[in-house]
Amino acid sequence: MGTKSHDLNLFPPGLRGRRILLCTESLGPVNGVSRTTVMLVNQLRSHGALVAVVAPHNHTKVNTFSPINSPGGEGPSFNEEVRLQGYPLPFNPELSVAYPVRLSELYRRTFGGPPDLIYLASPASLGFQVMLQIRQHTSESQVPIICNFQTDLARYCLILFPWPLGDIANRVFAFVQGYLFRHPSVKTIFYPSTSVRRYLNHAASVPDDKLEALRRGVDTEAFNPSKRREQLRREWAPNGELILFTCSRLAGEKGFGFLAQAAAELDKRGLDFKLVVVGGNWNAVIELEVKETARSLAQKGKVVFAGFKVGEELNAHYASADVFLHCSVTETFGLVVLEAMASGVPVVARDEGGPSDIIEHGRTGYLVPPDDLEGFVRTVLELGRDPRRREQLAEAGRAAACQATWEGIGNKVAWAMLDTIEESERDKKRGALETRLPILGWPLPGASVRRLVLSHLVDAWLGLALSIVVGFWAVVGSYLLFANIVHVVKDRAPQVRAAVNFISQR
Template identity: 25%
Template sequence: MNTRALRITLVIETAPAQMGGEAHTLAQLSEGLRRRGHRVEIVRTRHCDEAMRAGPELLLCRSWRLPGYPALQWGAVSMHTLTRRWRRQRPDVLYIATEGPLGLSALRAARRLGIAVVSGYHANVPRVCDQLRLGALVRVLTHYLRWFHRRSAATLVPSVSLSLALQRRGFEHVSVLDRGVDAQLFNPSRRSQALRERWGLGAKDIAVLHVGRLLPEKNLALLAPCWHALQHQSAQRRLRLVIVGDGSYRATLQRQLPDALFCGAQTGEALAEHYASGDLFLFPSLHETFGNVVLEAMASGLAVVAYDQAAAAQHVSPGHSGALAMPGDHRAFIEAACWLLEDSETLRRVRLNARQHASRQSWPAVVEQFESYLLAACHQSARAPLAAGAALAIKPGSPTPRG
């Protein structure tokens, strides 16, 4: 049990409707913290169909999308609005998950009020800049992010590789906060033969899945050559490519893959059923800082093919619970996928091992670790005024007080 109930504010520039990795993770953390007895306030952007509103546990802010990059949403709220709100009901600690205008306003208000701050680093800045053709801004943005995160007690990242990369760039107080998976929701028991029949598959046929937002930066152009290679290798077996998700790249994929089945965005039990009804999971992304879908697919009993980075590097044991390729080696990625379909016994064994590993990655353990970072930040913040007071009481050059 925690030693102290906290009043915690979580700040993120993503609405639940986007439900990318950051929003999904924050939803799990907030619910877990509430179960552990903490008071949790959410400050986030609103979705287009949500009304502006504020209450003791939720503050919705205006938002806009970055031109040319619709997946990125920024929030707008003044520092003075947050300062007034937090003077009336002061949080013990803030967790700022994003570094945009909303995150910056929250950071400035927290520093003005002396509130402890923990931050999260999720964005792959060089990749985003490449996508926007703003490579010249990488140095400027890296400098800003380093400045931002130095003003928090700890910067939490989802993988060891990202932690090392940030430390090489001069980031300080970087710690890893892993990700969990709901192994009861994402479970092989949700496999649906009725759904597979709608996909045109029998019990022994193979469903090849991809789940995620369909965006150009996700390296989805690799799906077409990989799918064609799988079809060529498995000409005697019935295969079906099933793509779950939506986004600006969907129309391009539909032209490249006219025989694929596009199911749109799915959530909750419907998403879990889609996962469990598949067999092989293709995850070609090259710039994820984690990739929650990897753990969800493994928990659902799928054999994952991915690049050796982020979540896949941490959770996939090559040849045992999945197949990995060196980042950027497209041919090796395709060969890894084909290897998994060479032999039905290999595929069965890998799927069982994937489920066994993922079922041990629980959210409660992650929430407890997150709680420990927040408590440590509070203790550090409480000690700081005492140290500052002692420094003021005995100024350099003043006479030493006598007993």
């Protein structure tokens, strides 16, 4: 890639006026991935890059992305934002599976023609379609691609679905991702943590020369110890209890089962605390299942489910806590950990995924082996009873977070974009690209024939993609329906037993 030879304190002036098609699976401040994407889009546009964003519709109807005009006083000469039809994920309606769409249609609806570069943020249903269709283009018409691998879909499948469905889905995702990422049109794949690099290397067989580390930044003005609110603390803990805090979408793969066990054990050992949970799930059944894991503690008044928070309210919730608990083992980065550190709140996290790279154990926070419940509880107990130690970790964590600026991270991406565009232009000028059909290797007699064959081939692949989507959702839908029925039966079982007993007694 060559970004290391550039001054990452500077934005590349050569990217101004370049056309970038950015495709993302979610858009708006609904999660760490989409918040990262929004920050990048804003930085690119503020320096004059022409960025058109394509994403599925946000079915939650909140936290939508607000485009900004390019500098110069006049509006952009392209469509800044295109929303696609899609099907919301049953277990996370913030995200949608994009219905099959032609790449040529995306070009037409954004810039009116091919862009200079395609950037895929956390590619899944939409990103896979783009990479699949690029493969069907002749080499001379392929637009170079940069991917940012931010979501470990394979790991999610292992947790969400029972064996053997989870294991099968995990292997399928690894195969598909490797097949798509290894294609020459994909020039760079940014990865956020060491664990993700291992996955891409070993499970997906992506070569090293395509991989480039890219951390995330944090807004240290927004996430700041100065946002602490004593009134909020009194509402949570009127008797001065220790405030344990976590922020996450309420879903099983986020480690709430582990968190509930840890909190129950802390209660048994006499720690006087309140556990504050920020986040929710637009699927009410999934959210209820997560809350059920902490039912006994909630009945004791030890847990506060605060719901979704954004903006200043979210900043205040972070800064008003005493200890941040991170129990997920599926995070490719774990932006919430960095946000907690920036807010001056010490972190205790399971040593898996992104947090392992963010936290310097013993100095900016604590890392505990992912399956060591006893070690996690013991660490929280010790930290909860040692205000001076919490203060030391908070200061060191804040200092470390202040080094992770969005500007430097955005500049690194921008330099990679410019390098990729210029390299592609040099290749085309040298005339080194072939005019064969990539997937079959057949020489074709003319451009009109090539276009006709490619059009039919793309239609065939889109038909196949639609079949895969429908088949996948048939399996997932059946499983979720079964899980929901089981949940309802378990929830109503005590009432049914009581009714039966009443009838039998009469």
